[in-house]
Amino acid sequence: MDFLITLVNGLSLGGIYAMIALGYTMVYGIAKMLNFAHGDIIMVGGYTILLFLPINPVLAIVAAIVFCVIVGIVVEKCAYKPLRGSSPLAVLITAIGVSTLLQSLAQVLFGSAPKQQMVDLGALKIGELSIGYSTIITLVCSIAVMVALNLFVKYTKTGRAMVAVSEDKGAAQLMGINVNFIIMITFAIGSALAALAGLFYFLKIQTMTTTFGALPGIKAFTAAVIGGIGSIPGAMVGGLLLGVIECIAQSIPALSPYTDAIEFSILIIILLVKPTGLLGKKRREKV
Amino acid sequence: MALLEVKNLEVYYGVICAIKGISFEVNKGEIVTLIGANGAGKTTTMQSIMGLIHARSGEIIYNGQSIAGMPSHKIVHLGMTQVPEGRRIFSELTVYENLMMGAYTKKDKAQIKANLDEIYEMFPRLLERKNQVAGTLSGGEQQMLAMGRAMMSTPDLLMLDEPSMGLSPLLVDQVFEIIKRFHEKGTTILLVEQNANKSLAISDRAYVLENGKIVLSGTGKELLASEEIKKAYLGG
Structure with missing residues (x-):
């Protein structure tokens, strides 16, 4: 029974990681860059929620999504778009710069002291079992988001254009696809997912700091690479895999101090066995 | 009037001059071929017309409008497109989805459906395999898909870059048959080919490109009969 709870907790945490990982992976697939400022969009979402929560919870969620989308698009337009076509290293360094900028701005606006806000949604009790409603909501929402995203990519014109751009930018342009527009949409979707992830991660740890997004960000990046x-x-x-592994490792007393080490070891092992990751495709080099 | 006019086009890769000031035109309803050896600058010319690479100088005029420096996707909206070298189909999408990408600029659902039916009629193999992922098609089928995909946008001007490359002789014949059919439908064709024999035979006019310069031009028949061409491109 304990294992069942661990599993649900793991899938719920995994759902958060998956939502963030989707942002990393879509931006990588389409703009061919690692957006290391993605984790900080989660933090932007977290603070927005904290700010609007006293007014109305629903308003807080909507505000977080809208604001994160705007920040995501502005960052792409101002920082990454001018560098399109330049060396990957320049883009990477810029992304790190954006990350520092967002964290510093948050520090100026909200101070460096952690802000706590208790949100207790209660727990579902079935006999001996007790699972927090926030855990269940996180799990359900993240699965719904993932299903919706898959449908979007598979069945909408814009979604298929995203697949086309990720595969071959030049050929996509020959179809009349505006690649810059598709990249902007990708950043917008990634940022909206990051806002939701920020909400759910906040429900989990209930503390806001300027580096709020760093840990889930790096875990989600690991998940994307796995x-x-x-x-x-x-x-x-x-x-999902990384979330479940993390919760299982934490539930075993002998392993719990080594949780992070176990997660990153799994990354290393998977990359040794299958360098493209579990579902990654080997890209043919074009001549 | 010329549908496409290229004037003094110069393209550089870094400091290397790939296209050294070429001028040519394609009139409405013609089939025009650029022939030349590897590295003569054929693909570079095609890519700069489509805005995939930017020319250093020169003019590109389509339908009376200057398109030099215009983003590729806007050029496609003007009514021209290209079947790129190496086909470049979307291997993760199905045959049907690839064809629908070709109609990306089209809004009229009935027209898209009519185009799709026409392509399927022209290429029965694509209909058979419409739900198959395009990466699993054979080379010949991929070429058919690339050509069908380009025609989904009902272009006025279709450019084809080495459509016969890497295909068996039987398929090469098929490709040229299809180009003729596209042409009969009223599509103006600009063709780039190494297969000078076949392409000159179907061309109204042709230009010979050597080291980034046009060294010879004339009607398809004239060039087929030319001693220089015979020696250099037709194997004696």
């Missing part, structure tokens, strides 16, 4: 960076199903599988 699943195969660039692959949408890969990010989902990687995220």
Whole structure:
């Protein structure tokens, strides 16, 4: 029975990782860059929620999504778009710069002291079992989001254009696809997912700091690489897998101090066995 | 009037000059071929017309409008497109989805459906495999898909970059048959080919490209009969 709870907790945490990992993996697939400021969008979402929560919880969620989407698009337009076509290293360094900028701005606005806000949604009790409602909501919402995203990519014109751009930018342009627009949409979707992840991660740890997004960000990046960076199903599988592993490791007293070590070891092992990640495709080099 | 006019086009890769000031035109309803050896600058010319690479200088005029420096996707909206070298189909999408990507600029659902039916009629193999992932098609089928995909946008000007490359002789014949059919439908064709024999035979006019310069031009028949061409491109 304990194991069942651990599993639910793990899938719920994994859902958060998966939502963030989707942002990393989609941006990588389409803009061919690692957006290391993605974790900080989660933090932006967290603070927005904290700010609007006293007014109305629903308003807080909507505000967080809208604001994160705006920040995501502005960052892409101002910081990454001018560098399109330049060396990957320049883009990577810029992303790290954006990350520092967002964290510093948050520090100026909200101070460096952690802000706590208790949100207790109660718990579902079935006999001996007790699972927090926030855990269940996180799990249900993250699965719903993932299903919706898959449907979007598979069945909408814009979604299929995203697949086309990720595969071959030049050929996509020859179809009349505006690649810059598709990249903007990708950042917008990634940022909206990050806002939701920020909400659920906040429900979990109930403390806001300026580095709120750093840990889930790096875990989700790991999940994206485990699943195969660039692959949408890969990010989902990687995220859920990493969440479950983390919760199982924490539930075993002998292993719990080594949770992070175990997670990153699994990353190393998977990359040794399958360098493209679990669902990653080997890209043919074009001549 | 010329549908496409290229004037003094110069393209550089870094400091290397790949296209050294070429001028040519394609009139409405023609089939025009650029022939030349590997590295002569054929693909570079095609890519700069489509805006995939930017020319250093020169003019590109389509339908009376200057398109030099215009983003590729806007050029496609003007009514021209290209079947790129190496086909470049979307291997993760199905045959049907690839064809629908070709109709990305089209809004009229009935017209898209009509185009799709026409493509399937022209390429029965694509209909058979419409739900198959395009990466699993054979080379010939991929070429058919690339051509069908381009025609889904009902272009006025279709450019084809080495459509016969890497195909068996039987398939090469098929490819040229299809180009003729596209042409009969009223599509103006700009073709780039190494297979000079076949392409000159179907061309109204042709230009010979060597080291980034046009060294010879004339009607398809004239060039087929030319001694220089015979020696250099037709194997004696």
